[in-house]
Amino acid sequence: MAAAAEAVTEVDATNEEGEEEEQVVNPWEVSAGKGGIDYDKLVDQFGCQRLDDALVARVARLTARPPHRFLRRGLFFAHRDLNEILDLYEKGEKFYLYTGRGPSSEALHLGHLIPFMFTKYLQDAFKVPLVIQLTDDEKFLWKNLTVEETKRLARENAKDIIACGFDVERTFIFSDFNYVGGAFYENMVKVARCVTYNKVVGIFGFTPEDHIGKVSFPPVQAVPSFPSSFPHLFSGNDQLRCLIPCAIDQDPYFRMTRDVAPRIGYQKPSLIESRFFPALQGENTKMSASDPNSAIYVTDSAKEIKTKVNKYAFSGGRDSIELHRKLGANLDVDVPIKYLNFFLEDDNELEHIKKEYKEGRMLTGEVKQRLVAVLSELVARHQRARALVTEEMVDVFMAARPLPNMFG
Amino acid sequence: MAAAAEAVTEVDATNEEGEEEEQVVNPWEVSAGKGGIDYDKLVDQFGCQRLDDALVARVARLTARPPHRFLRRGLFFAHRDLNEILDLYEKGEKFYLYTGRGPSSEALHLGHLIPFMFTKYLQDAFKVPLVIQLTDDEKFLWKNLTVEETKRLARENAKDIIACGFDVERTFIFSDFNYVGGAFYENMVKVARCVTYNKVVGIFGFTPEDHIGKVSFPPVQAVPSFPSSFPHLFSGNDQLRCLIPCAIDQDPYFRMTRDVAPRIGYQKPSLIESRFFPALQGENTKMSASDPNSAIYVTDSAKEIKTKVNKYAFSGGRDSIELHRKLGANLDVDVPIKYLNFFLEDDNELEHIKKEYKEGRMLTGEVKQRLVAVLSELVARHQRARALVTEEMVDVFMAARPLPNMFG
Numbered sequence: 001m002a003a004a005a006e007a008v009t010e011v012d013a014t015n016e017e018g019e020e021e022e023q024v025v026n027p028w029e030v031s032a033g034k035g036g037i038d039y040d041k042l043v044d045q046f047g048c049q050r051l052d053d054a055l056v057a058r059v060a061r062l063t064a065r066p067p068h069r070f071l072r073r074g075l076f077f078a079h080r081d082l083n084e085i086l087d088l089y090e091k092g093e094k095f096y097l098y099t100g101r102g103p104s105s106e107a108l109h110l111g112h113l114i115p116f117m118f119t120k121y122l123q124d125a126f127k128v129p130l131v132i133q134l135t136d137d138e139k140f141l142w143k144n145l146t147v148e149e150t151k152r153l154a155r156e157n158a159k160d161i162i163a164c165g166f167d168v169e170r171t172f173i174f175s176d177f178n179y180v181g182g183a184f185y186e187n188m189v190k191v192a193r194c195v196t197y198n199k200v201v202g203i204f205g206f207t208p209e210d211h212i213g214k215v216s217f218p219p220v221q222a223v224p225s226f227p228s229s230f231p232h233l234f235s236g237n238d239q240l241r242c243l244i245p246c247a248i249d250q251d252p253y254f255r256m257t258r259d260v261a262p263r264i265g266y267q268k269p270s271l272i273e274s275r276f277f278p279a280l281q282g283e284n285t286k287m288s289a290s291d292p293n294s295a296i297y298v299t300d301s302a303k304e305i306k307t308k309v310n311k312y313a314f315s316g317g318r319d320s321i322e323l324h325r326k327l328g329a330n331l332d333v334d335v336p337i338k339y340l341n342f343f344l345e346d347d348n349e350l351e352h353i354k355k356e357y358k359e360g361r362m363l364t365g366e367v368k369q370r371l372v373a374v375l376s377e378l379v380a381r382h383q384r385a386r387a388l389v390t391e392e393m394v395d396v397f398m399a400a401r402p403l404p405n406m407f408g
Numbered sequence: 409m410a411a412a413a414e415a416v417t418e419v420d421a422t423n424e425e426g427e428e429e430e431q432v433v434n435p436w437e438v439s440a441g442k443g444g445i446d447y448d449k450l451v452d453q454f455g456c457q458r459l460d461d462a463l464v465a466r467v468a469r470l471t472a473r474p475p476h477r478f479l480r481r482g483l484f485f486a487h488r489d490l491n492e493i494l495d496l497y498e499k500g501e502k503f504y505l506y507t508g509r510g511p512s513s514e515a516l517h518l519g520h521l522i523p524f525m526f527t528k529y530l531q532d533a534f535k536v537p538l539v540i541q542l543t544d545d546e547k548f549l550w551k552n553l554t555v556e557e558t559k560r561l562a563r564e565n566a567k568d569i570i571a572c573g574f575d576v577e578r579t580f581i582f583s584d585f586n587y588v589g590g591a592f593y594e595n596m597v598k599v600a601r602c603v604t605y606n607k608v609v610g611i612f613g614f615t616p617e618d619h620i621g622k623v624s625f626p627p628v629q630a631v632p633s634f635p636s637s638f639p640h641l642f643s644g645n646d647q648l649r650c651l652i653p654c655a656i657d658q659d660p661y662f663r664m665t666r667d668v669a670p671r672i673g674y675q676k677p678s679l680i681e682s683r684f685f686p687a688l689q690g691e692n693t694k695m696s697a698s699d700p701n702s703a704i705y706v707t708d709s710a711k712e713i714k715t716k717v718n719k720y721a722f723s724g725g726r727d728s729i730e731l732h733r734k735l736g737a738n739l740d741v742d743v744p745i746k747y748l749n750f751f752l753e754d755d756n757e758l759e760h761i762k763k764e765y766k767e768g769r770m771l772t773g774e775v776k777q778r779l780v781a782v783l784s785e786l787v788a789r790h791q792r793a794r795a796l797v798t799e800e801m802v803d804v805f806m807a808a809r810p811l812p813n814m815f816g
Binding site for chain 1: 545548549555584585586587588589590593594597598600601602603604605606607608609614615616617618619620621623624626627
């Protein structure tokens with residue numbers, strides 16, 4: 001999976017001729033038009049489905065627990081055939097979850113955590129097995145890294161992923177460099193035979209100057225969607241359905257996968273897709289590894305979080321207190337509110353803050369103070385959990401082992 | 409490796425406008441111009457080197473045994489950096505051999521045996537380890553076969569290969585579907601990162617309508633050239649040189665491999681390359697699996713061999729005995745002579761037959777009779793050897809095991 005998942009590149013929304021530019025969303029590029037990503041347009045463009053209130057209510061009913069705040073607040077906003085997964089689940093049939101990460105950096109930022117926090121909720125709520133792919137091969141192909149470095153980063157990232165609280169009895173984490181082979185490789189070759197070069201150019205925008213490693217990669221991300229890629233887990237259960245929680249920039253991979261699946265005798269995976277997590281500087285900027293001030297990292301100290309939020313989080317508040325009291329904040333562009341939307345659990349408190357802030361009674365500083373508290377707690381909790389992750393635990397999660405209690 | 413290795417497609421050497429057509433030689437197509445393949449031109453076009461008498465004499469001296477008839481008779485006629493391998497060998501440094509086969513059919517024909525017979529000679533003469541790749545993945549990608557069928561064919565073909573007499577203490581046979589993974593996959597990805605799509609189009613002639621499985625394949629055939637792809641064999645010996653005996657249609661793969669090798673810190677493989685083995689109907693026709701009369705198969709009975717040679721082997725003899733006695737045979741197009749050139753061990757007898765036949769004293773029937781005897785003995789010997797190959801022997805040859813006596 002690509003690092004762009006939660007990033008929005010800084011673009012001039014109009015080109016030199018003053019025409020409006022198309023938004024571009026694929027695993028390696030997310031360029032918003034003026035006014036940010038148009039998610040409605042993206043749903044239509046990609047041909048996925050909107051995740052509406054009725055579906056969220058159905059998830060709540062079937063799992064007998066309140067929906068995750070990412071669902072309540074429309075942060076996971078689109079899907080493909082989630083209803084089919086739920087129909088089967090209602091009849092007593094299980095499924096498995098598949099998500100992943102491209103290990104291109106040592107420290108994860110908050111955006112990287114979103115799919116894992118949500119996947120953990122899904123695993124707990126549905127009691128289903130989970131496979132997590134670390135695409136170290138992808139990062140080797142796209143970044144100037146050595147194989148050894150990408151493998152090391154995969155292992156370090158696995159620790160942060162494990163710290164999210166996944167159930168070791170239901171979770172298999174693997175890196176491509178360590179796991180590709182056997183049935184997994186057979187499925188890669190089966191997928192590759194069904195996809196023309198023209199097709200991947202259309203989906204991913206490769207050029208003839210791109211190396212063939214890029215052209216070869218999409219099947220690698222496709223095949224964890226098929227249970228037969230994991231014989232130690234799902235042997236004899238080749239029609240088990242798969243649900244993929246991911247950011248919507250990964251949709252191209254799975255459009256391709258869903259197109260191919262029936263042609264090789266497999267079920268199409270279902271998807272549940274999130275919006276992008278914004279950079280501190282606002283929705284039309286990019287969280288960048290080279291600018292540590294563009295994001296909050298899970299390694300940041302409370303002091304760093306406080307400084308970053310206070311100094312860099314783009315505010316929708318007004319230029320003077322007087323003006324703010326009079327006009328109120330512009331919530332559409334306010335990053336602290338967007339972050340609280342992702343991370344403040346209490347719906348009532350969130351609504352209260354938004355109302356007070358919008359109507360000018362609450363100031364940016366007060367909102368930021370609340371955000372600093374929320375993020376500091378989240379990050380401190382993550383750091384405590386990660387400190388407890390041993391090398392032995394990583395070995396266990398990454399062992400290609402049977403999971404006897406995976407549906408337990 | 410591709411089945412085209414020993415085949416020449418039937419072509420009209422001039423196109424509709426009457427212009428002379430270019431000869432095309434790549435792993436999937438071998439089209440001769442008028443008058444057959446121009447091997448001299450091929451050497452220049454590919455940029456490989458001619459294997460001259462001095463080099464053959466050097467091989468004989470270094471191995472302290474007469475050169476194989478394929479060498480004596482220029483059937484292996486081209487190379488790349490064979491002299492470097494010999495320089496090092498002379499100083500006491502070993503190397504390893506790599507050859508292979510694309511398992512697309514159950515029964516091998518004589519053309520398929522050529523690289524293996526020659527490789528067995530090299531292994532015996534130099535006392536070096538050998539890896540044999542069965543590209544079942546390639547055949548899945550190029551032919552309308554299932555994965556299971558290509559895996560079955562790989563195993564069946566392995567039996568014929570083992571029957572050629574390879575030393576189990578120095579030989580590792582693997583199929584891609586069974587072996588790709590780990591260090592082998594890492595090397596595939598490293599190679600793929602160094603080769604653009606434009607480049608593979610230039611080398612292999614892929615089109616945008618081709619599936620990406622084809623585009624992904626060249627690195628799979630490239631990486632057995634690198635000892636680090638076989639950690640169980642060559643661990644800690646990543647600079648061990650590799651010599652690849654193959655038909656010259658495989659040269660494009662290894663041109664690509666040699667181009668990439670220094671960029672990823674590896675030695676370039678050396679090559680020793682053969683001419684094509686002709687179909688019974690002559691050099692400008694194709695041995696075809698759908699026409700059993702175009703080739704002698706290792707499964708043919710003595711009676712079938714006799715019938716095929718007598719009925720189908722294209723003769724350079726004249727239309728009447730009188731004319732033949734007067735003009736003699738045209739050896740340039742005579743298939744029995746070409747086959748004897750490959751398979752009759754005795755140089756003196758071969759020269760005698762050629763002289764007598766060319767000068768009209770020997771008739772086609774007599775030459776064919778000698779060929780039938782030679783091939784019947786060869787095929788019978790192969791069949792006896794193959795009957796002794798057990799499933800357990802296949803398992804041993806194909807086990808990814810260390811070879812403690814591989815240089816012994």
